[in-house]
Amino acid sequence: MKKSMLALAALTAFAGAASAQSSVTIWGIVDATYAVGNGSGTGSFDRTRLTNSGYNSSRLGFRGVEDMGGGAKAGFWLEAGVNNDDGSLGTTILCNQGTCSSTANGGGGMTFNRRSTVSWGGDWGELRLGRDYTPHFWTHTVYDPFGTNGVGTSQTLNGATGGSLAGPTTVRASNSIAYIFGQGFNGNSLGPGKGFHAFVQYYLGENASNAVSGTTNTSKDGSGFSFRLGYDAGPLSVAFANASTKYAVSGKVTTTNLGGSYNLGVAKLQAIWNKDKVAGGKTGTASLFGANIPMGTDEIRVAISNYKTELATGADDGKANKFALGYVSNLSKRTALYATYARVSNSGTSAQALNASQTAAGTASTGYDIGIRHAF
Numbered sequence: 001m002k003k004s005m006l007a008l009a010a011l012t013a014f015a016g017a018a019s020a021q022s023s024v025t026i027w028g029i030v031d032a033t034y035a036v037g038n039g040s041g042t043g044s045f046d047r048t049r050l051t052n053s054g055y056n057s058s059r060l061g062f063r064g065v066e067d068m069g070g071g072a073k074a075g076f077w078l079e080a081g082v083n084n085d086d087g088s089l090g091t092t093i094l095c096n097q098g099t100c101s102s103t104a105n106g107g108g109g110m111t112f113n114r115r116s117t118v119s120w121g122g123d124w125g126e127l128r129l130g131r132d133y134t135p136h137f138w139t140h141t142v143y144d145p146f147g148t149n150g151v152g153t154s155q156t157l158n159g160a161t162g163g164s165l166a167g168p169t170t171v172r173a174s175n176s177i178a179y180i181f182g183q184g185f186n187g188n189s190l191g192p193g194k195g196f197h198a199f200v201q202y203y204l205g206e207n208a209s210n211a212v213s214g215t216t217n218t219s220k221d222g223s224g225f226s227f228r229l230g231y232d233a234g235p236l237s238v239a240f241a242n243a244s245t246k247y248a249v250s251g252k253v254t255t256t257n258l259g260g261s262y263n264l265g266v267a268k269l270q271a272i273w274n275k276d277k278v279a280g281g282k283t284g285t286a287s288l289f290g291a292n293i294p295m296g297t298d299e300i301r302v303a304i305s306n307y308k309t310e311l312a313t314g315a316d317d318g319k320a321n322k323f324a325l326g327y328v329s330n331l332s333k334r335t336a337l338y339a340t341y342a343r344v345s346n347s348g349t350s351a352q353a354l355n356a357s358q359t360a361a362g363t364a365s366t367g368y369d370i371g372i373r374h375a376f
Helices: 003-020 135-142 154-161
Strands: 022-038 045-054 059-069 072-083 092-096 098-105 115-122 125-133 174-183 195-203 224-233 236-247 251-263 268-278 283-295 298-310 318-331 335-348 364-375
Touching: 022 135, 022 236, 125 135, 135 195, 135 224, 135 236, 135 251, 135 268, 154 283, 154 298
Parallel strands: none
Antiparallel strands: 022 045, 022 059, 022 364, 059 072, 072 115, 092 098, 115 125, 125 174, 174 195, 195 224, 224 236, 236 251, 251 268, 268 283, 283 298, 298 318, 318 335, 335 364
């Protein structure tokens, strides 16, 4: 009996030690925004909304890491977009057989559209499987003073998505297999890293091997490859990324970008260069220059960006120039108030509009956000 009790105690202690090596976190962000957008010219309209994600994307997440000993780890990350203005959840963009669609949440159930991955790794890096952000997207969000959220989001990203040049894998890719080095296990893959870091990803369209090659379906439709190489040291951060995705209708779409930042203390300077190209079609070239300026616990954000498209013949097609200015007041570590103003000026066929308004080609659009963000 005494031996049995000792064995039971040892087993209980072992189970407690094993569970102590694991951690699961429930976390999220609720961000509400009063957003106004104004258009101009023939066919234009204005729009006023109570929306979300003007400063940080509203979300609900679950993540966990298990220490398996010997330096090996396993982890998971499930993250769902939340539309707190109306209580709905986010959607997932799916591409198959030459077409892409925004898929609803299956009768209102939760969809982990932002990220759903499982990982295994160690000192050698991390192997990550599932739906995740693409390496080439991180250049946009890391080096944009507005972090690709709200009316201030740079045209280096807005121009690509608005013009459908970069395709649905501009931000995320489903069915991905990735290797990550130097970014911290089961993290955001955006840094800040220490020294050299890398993110390599292959994503599958998952079509049948006997799919008919043509205008509506190929076996490789939606499949692609992306990588990002970066270096962080002290105040300096730089990164280069390249991606290529095959589509049955538009052909191969490629994206190349380069970004960097330097923290002077009084201001963090940032810059992005990006180029999107569709085989036999348009080319889009973009750039951004901006800064984050600390004001005690608060922050001023400012950016100038543009996106220019060219036809296959090399002739100019359209250009959008954007100016954005914002202020963030951090009331605590979790809660912030913010306000952002932006104006985009279009030329040629460009008709970029702000905050869900509509503007005529070659005209201007203005918009502003006022909101509150709480993290938990």
